[in-house]
Amino acid sequence: MLITNIKGLVGLHPKEKLVLRGREMSDLPILENAWLLIEDGLIKDFGKMSEIPSSILHLPSTDAEGRYVFPSWCDSHTHIVFAASREEEFAMKIQGKTYEEIAAAGGGILNSAAKLQNATEDELFESASIRLKQMILQGTGAVEIKSGYGLTVESEIKMLRVISRLKKAFPIPIKATFLAAHAYPTAFKDNHQGYIDLIINEMLPKIAAQKLADYIDVFCEKGFFSVEETDQILKAGAKYGLKPKIHANQLSVSGAVEVAVKNKAISVDHLEETNQETIDSLKNSNTIATLLPSCSFYLGISFADAKSLIAADIPVALATDFNPGSTPSGNMNFVVSLGCIKLKMQPEQAVNAAILNGAAAMEISNDYGSIAVGKRANLFITKPMPSIAYLPYSFGETQIETIILNGEIYNG
Numbered sequence: 111m112l113i114t115n116i117k118g119l120v121g122l123h124p125k126e127k128l129v130l131r132g133r134e135m136s137d138l139p140i141l142e143n144a145w146l147l148i149e150d151g152l153i154k155d156f157g158k159m160s161e162i163p164s165s166i167l168h169l170p171s172t173d174a175e176g177r178y179v180f181p182s183w184c185d186s187h188t189h190i191v192f193a194a195s196r197e198e199e200f201a202m203k204i205q206g207k208t209y210e211e212i213a214a215a216g217g218g219i220l221n222s223a224a225k226l227q228n229a230t231e232d233e234l235f236e237s238a239s240i241r242l243k244q245m246i247l248q249g250t251g252a253v254e255i256k257s258g259y260g261l262t263v264e265s266e267i268k269m270l271r272v273i274s275r276l277k278k279a280f281p282i283p284i285k286a287t288f289l290a291a292h293a294y295p296t297a298f299k300d301n302h303q304g305y306i307d308l309i310i311n312e313m314l315p316k317i318a319a320q321k322l323a324d325y326i327d328v329f330c331e332k333g334f335f336s337v338e339e340t341d342q343i344l345k346a347g348a349k350y351g352l353k354p355k356i357h358a359n360q361l362s363v364s365g366a367v368e369v370a371v372k373n374k375a376i377s378v379d380h381l382e383e384t385n386q387e388t389i390d391s392l393k394n395s396n397t398i399a400t401l402l403p404s405c406s407f408y409l410g411i412s413f414a415d416a417k418s419l420i421a422a423d424i425p426v427a428l429a430t431d432f433n434p435g436s437t438p439s440g441n442m443n444f445v446v447s448l449g450c451i452k453l454k455m456q457p458e459q460a461v462n463a464a465i466l467n468g469a470a471a472m473e474i475s476n477d478y479g480s481i482a483v484g485k486r487a488n489l490f491i492t493k494p495m496p497s498i499a500y501l502p503y504s505f506g507e508t509q510i511e512t513i514i515l516n517g518e519i520y521n522g
């Protein structure tokens with residue numbers, strides 16, 4: 111496939127650049143008036159239209175006049191396997207109930223778990239497929255998906271099996287994260303160690319034997335899992351080679367970031383609440399700060415301090431957090447808009463956070479997240495746009511016209 115007359119080919123980071131920090135995040139290399147050649151699902155070559163080799167001119171081509179070509183969004187934090195929506199909680203939130211109050215009243219994660227336990231694997235696969243298809247049509251070309259609405263041995267495995275089926279059924283890379291430590295099931299309300307033992311002694315060995323997870327996650331938060339409990343679970347996961355990506359500092363500064371960094375987490379996600387200590391502990395680590403601004407938007411909680419994180423040279427990624435409770439949306443375009451509007455990131459920073467750093471937060475930035483020769487051709491072509499800033503500026507609209515996955519047009 112040859113794409114010609116591209117107004118701007120976006121995200122031309124050198125292939126060896128795997129993650130962006132600090133000032134690098136402001137640099138989004140763009141080649142204007144360009145062509146791009148794809149072969150065998152990979153980016154074969156690109157250049158300026160004025161220098162297009164005559165040897166490729168005869169190839170069938172797509173004319174992208176007035177349009178930009180971006181690497182697909184890399185959404186590194188989602189919970190898209192769930193049994194039912196929770197709009198009844200939406201009404202409670204509007205009345206003024208907080209996330210914690212709804213959870214304490216039997217809503218929240220336990221509500222989703224009860225519904226998921228009664229759903230079949232096929233039903234979950236079907237509904238998650240519909241969500242994933244929609245996300246891909248909105249420009250996502252790589253995704254991470256968590257368990258965590260199972261909370262029993264059978265149901266956590268059921269969720270991970272659904273993710274494994276999605277991996278086979280969809281033409282994009284998918285990473286699976288084991289999140290049984292999402293909430294304490296009611297039966298273990300007063301026996302936390304009992305549930306942790308179940309995770310460590312029953313779930314982890316089975317999941318590892320069936321190779322069902324790539325990462326391990328814990329919701330480290332007041333009312334959920336303590337720092338000590340998190341440490342215990344992450345260490346048990348490490349014995350099976352599962353690296354941490356954890357829910358940290360969503361509702362309070364909890365020590366989650368510190369315990370994650372100590373356990374060499376790939377990413378700490380949320381960070382709506384941060385202080386200098388949080389920033390200091392991330393500063394000298396390789397852990398990525400994954401920010402989820404559509405969760406802040408939906409819950410009406412604080413927005414993460416992206417500017418201080420970037421100023422401290424910490425790599426920042428953006429992801430959706432798509433889930434039925436705190437973020438019922440998988441639209442990365444809206445996340446990039448919120449990155450600019452609410453996190454005060456410049457458009458270049460927000461785009462980099464949603465492409466290369468998102469890929470890095472799934473350890474796939476070797477092959478995804480930028481336009482470089484030899485990388486996978488997961489891309490989107492925009493509608494005609496005046497500038498790249500127009501994409502986040504025109505929030506709530508989609509500027510995406512054509513989706514290309516592995517060098518082929520994807521129509522859903």
Ligand SMILES: N=CN[C@@H](CCC(=O)O)C(=O)O
Pocket residue numbers: 218219222329357360405431433434435436437
């Ligand atoms: N905070 C924990 N997990 C999800 C919400 C889960 C839910 O409410 O169902 C999140 O990332 O926001």
Ligand SMILES: [Zn+2]
Pocket residue numbers: 187188189357431433
């Ligand atoms: Zn989450």
